[in-house]
Amino acid sequence: xxxxxxxxxxxxxxxxxxxxxxxxxxxxxxxxxxxxxxxxxxxxxxxxxxxxxxxxxxxxxxxxxxxxxxxxxxxxxxxxxxxxxxxxxxxxxxxxxxxxxxxxxxxxxxxxxxxxxxxxxxxxxxxxxxxxxxxxxxxxxxxxxxxxxxxxxxxxxxxxxxx
Amino acid sequence: xxxxxxxxxxxxxxxxxxxxxxxxxxxxxxxxxxxxxxxxxxxxxxxxxxxxxxxxxxxxxxxxxxxxxxxxxxxxxxxxxxxxxxxxxxxxxxxxxxxxxxxxxxxxxxxxxxxxxxxxxxxxxxxxxxxxxxxxxxxxxxxxxxxxxxxxxxxxxxxxxxxxxxxxxxxxxxxxxxxxxxxxxxxxxxxxxxxxxxxxxxxxxxxxxxxxxxxxxxxxxxxxxxxxxxxxxxxxxxxxxxxxxxxxxxxxxxxxxxxxxxxxxxxxxxxxxxxxxxxxxxxxxxxxxxxxxxxxxxxxxxxxxxxxxxxxxxxxxxxxxxxxxxxxxxxxxxxxxxxxxxxxxxxxxxxxxxxxxxxxxxxxxxxxxxxxxxxxxxxxxxxxxxxxxxxxxxxxxxxxxxxxxxxxxxxxxxxxxxx
Numbered sequence: 401x402x403x404x405x406x407x408x409x410x411x412x413x414x415x416x417x418x419x420x421x422x423x424x425x426x427x428x429x430x431x432x433x434x435x436x437x438x439x440x441x442x443x444x445x446x447x448x449x450x451x452x453x454x455x456x457x458x459x460x461x462x463x464x465x466x467x468x469x470x471x472x473x474x475x476x477x478x479x480x481x482x483x484x485x486x487x488x489x490x491x492x493x494x495x496x497x498x499x500x501x502x503x504x505x506x507x508x509x510x511x512x513x514x515x516x517x518x519x520x521x522x523x524x525x526x527x528x529x530x531x532x533x534x535x536x537x538x539x540x541x542x543x544x545x546x547x548x549x550x551x552x553x554x555x556x557x558x559x560x561x562x563x
Numbered sequence: 564x565x566x567x568x569x570x571x572x573x574x575x576x577x578x579x580x581x582x583x584x585x586x587x588x589x590x591x592x593x594x595x596x597x598x599x600x601x602x603x604x605x606x607x608x609x610x611x612x613x614x615x616x617x618x619x620x621x622x623x624x625x626x627x628x629x630x631x632x633x634x635x636x637x638x639x640x641x642x643x644x645x646x647x648x649x650x651x652x653x654x655x656x657x658x659x660x661x662x663x664x665x666x667x668x669x670x671x672x673x674x675x676x677x678x679x680x681x682x683x684x685x686x687x688x689x690x691x692x693x694x695x696x697x698x699x700x701x702x703x704x705x706x707x708x709x710x711x712x713x714x715x716x717x718x719x720x721x722x723x724x725x726x727x728x729x730x731x732x733x734x735x736x737x738x739x740x741x742x743x744x745x746x747x748x749x750x751x752x753x754x755x756x757x758x759x760x761x762x763x764x765x766x767x768x769x770x771x772x773x774x775x776x777x778x779x780x781x782x783x784x785x786x787x788x789x790x791x792x793x794x795x796x797x798x799x800x801x802x803x804x805x806x807x808x809x810x811x812x813x814x815x816x817x818x819x820x821x822x823x824x825x826x827x828x829x830x831x832x833x834x835x836x837x838x839x840x841x842x843x844x845x846x847x848x849x850x851x852x853x854x855x856x857x858x859x860x861x862x863x864x865x866x867x868x869x870x871x872x873x874x875x876x877x878x879x880x881x882x883x884x885x886x887x888x889x890x891x892x893x894x895x896x897x898x899x900x901x902x903x904x905x906x907x908x909x910x911x912x913x914x915x916x917x918x919x920x921x922x923x924x925x926x927x928x929x930x931x932x933x934x935x936x937x938x939x940x941x942x943x944x945x946x947x948x949x950x951x952x953x954x955x956x957x958x959x960x961x962x963x964x965x966x967x968x969x970x971x972x973x974x975x976x977x978x979x980x981x982x
Contacts, residue, residue, distance in 0.1 A: 453628025453640075487643070516707035517645065523704055 436553050438474070439466035441527055450525055454484050462525065474552060475545040478522070482544065485517045486510065500542035508541075522548070526556040569753045570824035570982055573667070573813035574922050575660030577653040579615030579806045579909050582635060583660065588926050591934045592955050596908045598789035598804060603771040611778055612787035614769050615806025615910030622649040622770065625692040646712050648686035650766035651721045653809035658722065658764060661811035666821040669726055676759040678731030679723055680749045682741035682914045683765065685715035687772035718766055730758050736914075739874070740833075740969030741765065743917025746812065747831035747975055753816050761814040765918035769807030773913070777805065780841065782878055794938035795875035795904035796882050796946055803876040806910035810919040817982075824982035826925040829863060829962070832856025836972025843881050843968060847888025850874075850966060853974035854892045861978035863962060865893050868900045868978075870933055870963035872924045875904035876911045885966065886945035895948035900963075902951050907937035917967035917975065924965045924979050931959045 451459045458480035465473045483495035487509045504510035519530045538544050579597025580590040597615045619633030627644035637659045693709035711720050719734040735745040742765025749761035777783050784802035786792040793804040834852035836844035875882040893899055905923050912919050935954040967975045
């Protein structure tokens, strides 16, 4: 926890700036993406099944995303999924409160296998294929959410590879 | 090479006989078996009805959030279990017991002179799950942990990472001799001064995926009665009973041991049959050579051995071959050591069996008792004139050997003495 506090304190100004930037960006994108739908290929029970073992907040975040897709909801769901795979001892419940500039590897302890696990879960949930090169470009929390937004609103739910 | 002594300073058990040294010792002394009737796959009425289950643990699906662990486990389903197969859970619990007995903590293990050797058959349960999911997705998408949590080697991958091992780290694959090889080679690491301390593990699951395939080989008994299904060396034996679990031993150079040694591993030997992919040489040729080599390595005469923990699994060919091998080494015209297969109480732990029975042998040395051959009513004719006690009894044991044999005719023998 101390790590988070230090990180937040140190990067307070940067975080605030990033937050404001993202807030504006999110707000503008939300307007564009309001009509998008996500996760329509799964029933609620299938989502719950896919997220067995996840905390209820994560399941709820994904169900809300299915109910009505928005950038904010997508970001929340993706961060909740990533949080589940963070090393034990990290503050897994509070990932959505970390600055978007946080670096996955250095600040959050996300190693490549952890990221692969989160990516696999997203592939299963959203029925997309995430390439290695796409993962390699994800360095920060902001990169991850931006990637998810670009990728999922574009490709999610298309047929195959799930039979 | 003989300047060092290798001692055992810690043991841990997660077995069909119990989950602590005390419980296992009591069950061996009382001759109380660990078998139960189980339904390996509900609704299928499978021909194999009896196993030696590991009580308190349940793995109803490959998803760790469905797993149930007993209260005494050091792990909980909320822990990060994504990389651990079911037998890895058993192994962590067994290893924690052994470390505690040896007076070691995790912090003591990350020096370059502490190594870890392990043996398991991997997890066919998880391997099947991950591969079939992969196939369902036309081989385009799979779980990132699928490999490390299921292939043979998963035990050493997981334990070395979890315990920060920086010395030797390796897995051994010789089927039912695997953990005996691990133990023998761990002894060598210390004797060669490459390592001062070795953690040695064997573990197996007891699930339909790793039980039933032995039925295809006609190696399992279909006797549905837990009381009589397993009967090593008996004329009426008709196959083995599978068990699972994990056993850990801590081997240390005597000079660094923190706690009083439980026994000394005096030497070991191995030899192969060069005969058949699965079955034993009919005369036990490889096994008798392994025993002779072990005795030579330990500078011990056959007449000094008071107790043989036999590999005998309750198969017709295997038990007979072992009796003949023992007859060759321990001439029945002289005094025969007490020959006991503790598989009559536990069942056959496959990769686990070698180290499990090494640990049982150490318990006999430590607590001065011999276990008995359960269900041995009419010994096979190959056993004639040799000593196969049927009841456990109190008796000092100065020296003992532990035999193991695996597919491919691979045979291992360890010699244990008082420390």
